[in-house]
Amino acid sequence: MIPLKVNGTAHTLDVEPQTPLLYVLSDDLGLNGPKFGCGLAQCGSCTVIVNGRAIRSCSVPVGSVANAEITTLDGLGTPENPHPIQKAFIDEQAAQCGFCLSGVVLTAKAFLDQNPRANEEQIRQAMSGVLCRCFTHTRMLRAIGRYAAERRNA
């Protein structure tokens, strides 16, 4: 049995400890946010935040994150009350198919939480392992920049 704390809710799950976290989140807990993109930690679609750091849940055994604080895109905000970074994406209309959003939003959020004064170039560097095949890059970086500025001025 593995204890997991996901989006503020505690669960105890009967799963193989070697199972990648992604499958537990999407199949056992039914969360929509983290998605299988490559299974190789190359694209970012499965990203979740664990203890404040963005990680690729397709490549992390669930046993290694027992008791950690896990946040998925589902847990950040709601359509009625989106998290400020989610609101920035809505304001900038920064999506097309939206499949990659867990990687884009959560990687940016975790980075800015730790580096609130990061400049544009540093943000871009932080996003260098994240892929979007609709190439909504420009709008996404604008949304992240907007969130970063609001965060600094808050």
Add this chain to the structure above:
Amino acid sequence: MKTPTMTSDAIAALAREGVSRRAFLKGSGALIVGFSVAGAAGRLGLTPEEAFAQAAADPNIQLDSWIAIQADGTVTAYSGKCELGQGQFMVQSQLVAEELCVPLDRVRLTQCVTGVTPNQGTTSGAGSHFANFNRAGLALAAATARQTLVGLASTSLGVPAADLTARDGAVFVTSDTSRSVSYAELIGGRTFQVPLDKAAVRRHPREWAVLGKPIGRVDLPDMVTARLQYVHNLRVPGMLHGRPVRPPSVGATLVSVDESSIKDLPGIVKVVTRKNYVGVVAQKPWQAIQAAEKLRVNWSAGSPLPSQAAYYDHMRTQPSRDTIVVDSGDVPEKLAAAATTMRATYRYPFQMHGSIGSSCAVADVQNGKATIWAASQNVYGLRGASATLLGVPPETIQVIFTRGSGCYGINGADAVAFDAALLSQEVGQPVRVQLSRKDEMAWENYGLAFVIDQQIGLDAQGNIVAWDYEGWSASRGGRPGNRPGNVASGFHMGFEPAPFQPRTPSPAPTEFLTDNNAAPAYMVGRVGSHEPGGAGLVASERVLSHRIESPFFNGPLRAPEQLQNTFAHESFMDEVAARVKADPVAYRLRHLRDPRLMGVVSAAAKGFGWDARPSPRPGNRQRGVVNGRGFACVARDEGNGWVAMAADVDVNQDNGQVVVKRLVIACDAGPVSNPDGIRNQLEGAALHGISRTLTEEVTWDSNKVTAFDWRTYRTLSLGTTMPKVETILMDKPDEQATGAGEMSITIVAAALGNAIFDATGVRLRQVPFTPERVRAELLASSD
């Protein structure tokens, strides 16, 4: 168009959508616009009980409706075109609200469910028309409904219809807006079935109140908060997880499967084989993945692939299916008489759709019925192909479009639906399949490889007097339609792709069709005694295309063939302009006659601040970083959009790195349905084009594809320095809307190649422009 009958599955699907058709009929009244003409007049104004009795008694009532307005004023619209990430859901909702004159938030759109929505073929068929797809369907249905309601209001208010105005879900007396009646009041408890009126008057773009506005996508808040359910998120009761085991090489056939090799693994439900197909079904996804990896399967060696290094030459030697697009008959003599001739060859590789999410589908095949949830662009086509695959009548299958990862043409959405359907049929339980990254990439339907020979003749003044195009492209399979064998999974299951039929020589053309822009815009395009169909002035013209059989599955990757052809045309035009020392923009305009193409060329040049001069840029050094600008344009196919682009590019001559700094795009897509939506598409497609131009290429060795993940098939990440993209929209309210999602990507490769030439004086004639290739060409030119 064959319309589906209303099946019990359809009713079930309607119920799932919360819009039961029978509830319309039994409940509180509705106005329904559809194709059913027979008896429709007789149904007008029936009581709900009468209508329901008639519907129940009449097995011929067709479920083909486009739109239904319920008595509470809610509008349900049915569309056979789906959301792929391009904003279709939003713009179709706007379309309904606009034509019906209701607030946007009253519109509920149901997209692509067989037996429920009309069969509109492939969503991006006919050249990815963006908003015009429904000018004969959804828009006319909404206009019919509005017209009907205005007619009812005329009776109710005792005022001629001409003196009434529809607005915000009500009909007002134009001269006295205190007198009005709402749609809900007009419908009351009654049910109206109205045949679609092809002559219904649509609202003119100049009157648009909802369309034409940069309204944010209604689905985006759900997407960014993970409330939107993709097919990847779908979970149905009793669902198992499947995983195919694809062959290790192209053409390998199944010899044997050793099931004992996974007997100790947990959760295994079944190992399925059919012909050359192998798959496993397990209780949990991770169990299925491990089982597929560990299952020992013996395969035959397969068939050798042609050498990649020599592939473009190989293409010229194969049996081909030939098409003469246009031939004025005088090209050889005009070339012979020309003051100067020029020739060049351009090469474009196989490329992937490469969806960010590997494809996924869920199928439930049991008790003589099947339901398939898939992100296919064509639910009716998938239903037909699945019927062939499963050996059941199509009407026992329902395909429900469920959103997936952006596909840009045909990714693995159809292929994986066959995996799920077969595995579910074998276990008699619902099965979800999501492909591995490798199975997605090594077996998808790649965009076509091309090699193109161009030749022109110039007169003494440097004008092009003759143009000859001869191209070879490789293709196999494609969208499934009714052929499961057009994609890898169905082929492995024992179905053949559409047969390749060589044809030499080509029959003469009977009308001018550009054949996906095989004909350059600069040609007159004269076929027989028809009015010339081309956009240009070059009257001595020949275009000959050879299609050969590809070793891989292929399909319509974004701007299919148009991109490859346009790369060759617009690069060549730039070479010719440089040869005669003309400004590339002025030289293009000198050979064009289509005002819409000339309009976007001028607008992009102006927006960019184009300084008229020949390329290459004078004074650039031969080392270090140099800067250049390039231009390209296209009239897409036959009247499907006009676009031009100017690119500002840095080239590092020491390492071959190309950095795009700024793009200015001018686009004429007719009336603009949603300015922000079209800009989003123009921007995304431009950057997609940069990635395809600079890095993307399918690679292979002697028997298998060697590009199967994001390390072996490169794409530009969010960390890449991307250009500032400026978009200029030529709003044309009096024209028809055209496609926009493929517009800017068509011209990126040429614009970048031309900018690299401007910066360095070196011409790149083969995509991708990798640093290695750029560096090699620079070195070759300095020898």
